[in-house]
Amino acid sequence: MTPADTTRRSSPPAAVVEAGDPALVVRGLRKSFSGRTVLDHLDLHLASGEFLALLGANGCGKSTALRCIVGLETPDAGTVTVHGHRLGAARGTEPAHLRRQTAMVFQQVHLVRRRSALDNVCAGALGRLPLRRSLAPILFPRALRQEAMACLERVGMADRAAEPAGRLSGGQQQRVAIARALCQRAKIILADEPVSALDPAAAEQVIGLLAGLAHERGLAVAAVLHQPQLALRHADRVVGLLHGRAVLDAAAATLTATDFEALYAPDHRPAEQEPR
Amino acid sequence: MSTGTLSPQIPPAPPRRRLISPAAGAVTAVVVAAHALAWHATEFSPAALVQGWRGMADFLGQALPPDLSWQQVLLPSLRAALITLAIGLLGTTLSVPPALGLALLAARTTAPNRWVYQAARSILSFLRAVPDVVFALIFVTAVGLGPFAGVLALILHNTGVMGKLWAEAMEEIDLGPRDALRVGGASGIQIAAHAVLPAVVPQFVGLLLYRFDVNVRSSLVLGLVGAGGIGFLVNQSIKLFRFDEMVTHLVVVMALVVAVDQLSAYVRRRIGA
Ligand SMILES: Nc1ncnc2c1ncn2[C@@H]1O[C@H](COP(=O)(O)OP(=O)(O)OP(=O)(O)O)[C@@H](O)[C@H]1O
Ligand SMILES: [Mg+2]
Numbered sequence: 001m002t003p004a005d006t007t008r009r010s011s012p013p014a015a016v017v018e019a020g021d022p023a024l025v026v027r028g029l030r031k032s033f034s035g036r037t038v039l040d041h042l043d044l045h046l047a048s049g050e051f052l053a054l055l056g057a058n059g060c061g062k063s064t065a066l067r068c069i070v071g072l073e074t075p076d077a078g079t080v081t082v083h084g085h086r087l088g089a090a091r092g093t094e095p096a097h098l099r100r101q102t103a104m105v106f107q108q109v110h111l112v113r114r115r116s117a118l119d120n121v122c123a124g125a126l127g128r129l130p131l132r133r134s135l136a137p138i139l140f141p142r143a144l145r146q147e148a149m150a151c152l153e154r155v156g157m158a159d160r161a162a163e164p165a166g167r168l169s170g171g172q173q174q175r176v177a178i179a180r181a182l183c184q185r186a187k188i189i190l191a192d193e194p195v196s197a198l199d200p201a202a203a204e205q206v207i208g209l210l211a212g213l214a215h216e217r218g219l220a221v222a223a224v225l226h227q228p229q230l231a232l233r234h235a236d237r238v239v240g241l242l243h244g245r246a247v248l249d250a251a252a253a254t255l256t257a258t259d260f261e262a263l264y265a266p267d268h269r270p271a272e273q274e275p276r
Numbered sequence: 277m278s279t280g281t282l283s284p285q286i287p288p289a290p291p292r293r294r295l296i297s298p299a300a301g302a303v304t305a306v307v308v309a310a311h312a313l314a315w316h317a318t319e320f321s322p323a324a325l326v327q328g329w330r331g332m333a334d335f336l337g338q339a340l341p342p343d344l345s346w347q348q349v350l351l352p353s354l355r356a357a358l359i360t361l362a363i364g365l366l367g368t369t370l371s372v373p374p375a376l377g378l379a380l381l382a383a384r385t386t387a388p389n390r391w392v393y394q395a396a397r398s399i400l401s402f403l404r405a406v407p408d409v410v411f412a413l414i415f416v417t418a419v420g421l422g423p424f425a426g427v428l429a430l431i432l433h434n435t436g437v438m439g440k441l442w443a444e445a446m447e448e449i450d451l452g453p454r455d456a457l458r459v460g461g462a463s464g465i466q467i468a469a470h471a472v473l474p475a476v477v478p479q480f481v482g483l484l485l486y487r488f489d490v491n492v493r494s495s496l497v498l499g500l501v502g503a504g505g506i507g508f509l510v511n512q513s514i515k516l517f518r519f520d521e522m523v524t525h526l527v528v529v530m531a532l533v534v535a536v537d538q539l540s541a542y543v544r545r546r547i548g549a
Pocket of ligand 2: 062063064192193
């Protein structure tokens with residue numbers, strides 16, 4: 001079963017990656033913080049060429065799941081497999097190029113505000129640069145600058161390449177952050193609320209861009225969204241998280257707004273366990 | 277599970293505010309006692325100050341008017357002031373590389389591991405704890421009287437101060453860009469170069485200018501212990517009871533300190549640090 005096949009596609013996929021290939025498989029991911037279970041045996045899979053929307057209430061573990069997958073958190077249990085290669089639990093225990101296949105895009109974009117958009121995009125390639133070519137932007141190879149320009153072009157930001165990232169609008173910064181992920185040559189892009197800080201038009205543009213990367217370039221893209229409508233319009237498949245488990249997993253075309261109610265029902269919210 | 281529902285209960289009363297908590301009372305008592313002891317230990321005595329007014333008057337009589345003769349006093353004074361400035365300048369700039377290196381190792385965001393972090397912190401604490409005058413006294417015995425000893429002393433002490441402040445600045449940055457680059461496979465050094473340092477450049481430059489200002493003033497004191505510059509001249513004129521010369525030197529010192537302070541403040545304003 002390849003969910004990507006069940007959905008509309010605006011243009012034929014480019015032959016970058018074969019569509020339908022399981023790019024990312026997550027099995028039994030568990031994570032707790034000081035005794036509180038946040039991820040409870042989470043299973044997730046993501047195919048190349050597929051755009052997956054990840055939905056769920058605040059605190060259900062979406063960010064933690066993505067951070068565990070990319071190795072910013074160490075999961076307590078479970079496996080992450082990227083293109084058939086299993087990653088170690090902690091960073092640095094597997095070949096670096098495996099980790100680099102996954103890029104992450106954040107709600108707060110996390111660009112270096114004082115550096116130009118172009119330098120920020122180039123920084124996505126640091127993992128494959130030798131140290132002596134990577135200690136300052138001035139040392140970046142010419143080919144890398146050209147590649148970064150192409151990535152900016154892809155997200156429609158080539159004309160602002162020289163501008164300090166901090167001076168761009170939120171939507172523009174988010175597109176630069178996506179260009180950085182492209183310059184990383186990632187096959188899998190995980191976006192954590194990429195549009196939560198954007199106005200509806202900019203959000204539409206950024207989500208359309210992410211969907212396009214999946215459908216045209218064959219990348220595997222997953223985005224955490226808080227707007228079911230946006231997910232229904234653009235995503236191929238929707239996964240709903242509740243208390244750290246995937247409780248909904250269906251092709252977007254088969255879903256309606258009511259399917260999401262259970263995800264956000266107040267009864268299902270975990271009791272706040274903040275110490276007084 | 278669902279305990280968060282609202283119920284029509286009387287809300288719990290807010291905690292009462294006490295005028296003085298026992299803890300605040302105890303702290304006040306300790307602070308007052310410490311001041312009383314310190315008064316006693318330093319033999320603080322306004323009476324002695326009043327009784328010594330005649331000595332003061334004598335001193336002022338000898339010191340004024342200042343000796344402004346160009347060849348004997350003013351020219352050497354200005355030359356020595358330039359040396360003081362040079363000591364402050366080199367003492368600041370040459371401490372940048374060691375301070376930067378140690379700061380990167382002593383910031384939790386960039387330290388390779390806990391042991392290196394602790395070691396770098398200890399080195400910085402040591403350098404900061406030993407006053408530059410003490411370093412100057414040590415170096416004067418090692419490399420002889422003169423400005424070079426002063427530069428060496430400033431480098432060591434200033435490395436400790438700047439290293440600590442820079443490390444703290446690097447610990448306060450937003451860790452997001454670091455995470456983003458780490459996901460892309462960047463190494464620790466690359467992350468320092470592309471996510472940490474760019475974020476702290478304004479603080480770095482601001483602190484650097486501020487330390488330059490401080491170091492020029494410190495190098496005056498270093499001169500008093502033989503490490504060259506105008507402080508050395510001040511010391512000499514006191515030893516020779518030439519208080520009128522001393523006042524000239526002090527006026528030059530004041531002009532130097534004000535000029536450096538203004539310059540450093542101006543540049544800091546311009547870069548918004
Ligand atoms: N580093 C951490 N230390 C302790 N608790 C954490 C940490 N990171 C996340 N948590 C907790 O894990 C739970 C899930 O957090 P997470 O950020 O994954 O939720 P989320 O689904 O992304 O929520 P949101 O929609 O608000 O972004 C929360 O209760 C949070 O407090
Ligand atoms: Mg989140």
